[in-house]
Amino acid sequence: MTYNVQIKVMPLKDLLDPQGKAVLGGLQNLGLGAVTDVRVGKHITLQVDADTEAQAKSIAEEATKKLLANPVMEFFEIEMIN
Amino acid sequence: MTYNVQIKVMPLKDLLDPQGKAVLGGLQNLGLGAVTDVRVGKHITLQVDADTEAQAKSIAEEATKKLLANPVMEFFEIEMIN
Numbered sequence: 825m826t827y828n829v830q831i832k833v834m835p836l837k838d839l840l841d842p843q844g845k846a847v848l849g850g851l852q853n854l855g856l857g858a859v860t861d862v863r864v865g866k867h868i869t870l871q872v873d874a875d876t877e878a879q880a881k882s883i884a885e886e887a888t889k890k891l892l893a894n895p896v897m898e899f900f901e902i903e904m905i906n
Numbered sequence: 907m908t909y910n911v912q913i914k915v916m917p918l919k920d921l922l923d924p925q926g927k928a929v930l931g932g933l934q935n936l937g938l939g940a941v942t943d944v945r946v947g948k949h950i951t952l953q954v955d956a957d958t959e960a961q962a963k964s965i966a967e968e969a970t971k972k973l974l975a976n977p978v979m980e981f982f983e984i985e986m987i988n
Binding site: 826832833834847850851856859860861862863864865866867868870871874883887890892 | 908914944
């Protein structure tokens with residue numbers, strides 16, 4: 825069966841996020857001063873062939889650790905969509 | 907009050923996603939052949955000062971339409987986190 829896996833990869837909370845800061849400046853120039861903080865990360869969707877949801881999740885975790893996220897600078901969250 | 911808004915911006919389903927294709931190739935080289943499709947987009951978190959959740963959501967929508975997403979190539983989803 826094919827499972828749809830959603831992965832969110834964001835810069836660690838303690839690190840500066842220059843891209844987020846740039847977006848924040850842009851929003852303020854557009855008059856959206858109500859936005860006080862922005863952080864920008866990646867959103868990745870995978871289609872995974874696996875027998876069970878748990879197996880699909882473990883494959884997605886392996887993919888994230890090996891290629892998609894850099895643990896020195898990023899954290900990730902994995903969500904399964906049936 | 908400050909609201910935490912999560913925004914997912916992904917390439918439209920009908921469009922090619924070269925970054926996703928590159929990641930897919932990388933995963934297959936790593937032996938993760940169970941992954942059959944990858945799409946890569948952006949995940950953005952905003953902190954929005956607003957009186958109500960509905961107001962915060964409408965500010966986030968405006969920000970997304972004006973700056974964060976390109977509707978020609980991308981679609982977005984907004985989720986509020988209390």
